[in-house]
Amino acid sequence: MPPTLTLYSSNRCPYAHRTRLTLTEKGLAFNRVEIDLDHKPANFNEISPYGKVPVLLVEEGGDRLRLWESMIINEYLEEAFPEPALLPRSAGGRAVARIWIDFINNQFTPAFYKLLLAQDAARQDQWRQTLHDHCRFLETEVLNHGGDYLLATGFSLVDIALYPWFERWETLSHYRGFPLPADCPRLQTWLAKMNGRGTVQAWRNDPQQYLDDYRAYANNTATTTTAQALRSD
The missing domain is CATH 1.20.1050.10 (Glutathione S-transferase Yfyf (Class Pi); Chain A, domain 2)
Structure with a gap:
């Protein structure tokens, strides 16, 4: 089974916008949790160490991976799900x-x-x-x-x-x-x-x-x- 992907995002945030686009270009199903950046959940720093979006949770079997910073997330998605390719091969x-x-x-x-x-x-x-x-x-x-x-x-x-x-x-x-x-x-x-x-x-x-x-x-x-x-x- 493919991993379960959960994206903590905000509609206004251009950085989270980057990762929504990448997930969609890759054709990946994901759960989206909308974060109000003006009224963040009390426990949000437990999810996002920098208090920012996007954050991507990747859950597979008993493993759980948490990633933040939009372009780091996007490069992870490129490596983990290489098709369609979004970076040159060389x-x-x-x-x-x-x-x-x-x-x-x-x-x-x-x-x-x-x-x-x-x-x-x-x-x-x-x-x-x-x-x-x-x-x-x-x-x-x-x-x-x-x-x-x-x-x-x-x-x-x-x-x-x-x-x-x-x-x-x-x-x-x-x-x-x-x-x-x-x-x-x-x-x-x-x-x-x-x-x-x-x-x-x-x-x-x-x-x-x-x-x-x-x-x-x-x-x-x-x-x-x-x-x-x-x-x-």
């Missing part, structure tokens, strides 16, 4: 994928949040420029191979790593006047391709929900672990 191809994932995690997503959290005009301008530069990097360095997805080999965990923030991009347009840059046509084509995937459509939320969810970021009153970490960064 060691070099996987290394390149991890380089782009590192850029997304450590450059792109912090800039997204810092723009939302910034309250004064000068800081907002700074983070608009930084995020625009990151979009141009994706346009010229990552999507320069002429394919539809971020890797020349096709759809992968790299696309999954990036996409959730683009589904939430309307928050930047609405609260910070920063639409997806017009000088990034490859990036816009990539987004259209992603939006056409059935797995993406299965988990898509109403844009108004994101505007409601991220209002606290725009007002700099968000209390999530991510917001607190980026304020102190």
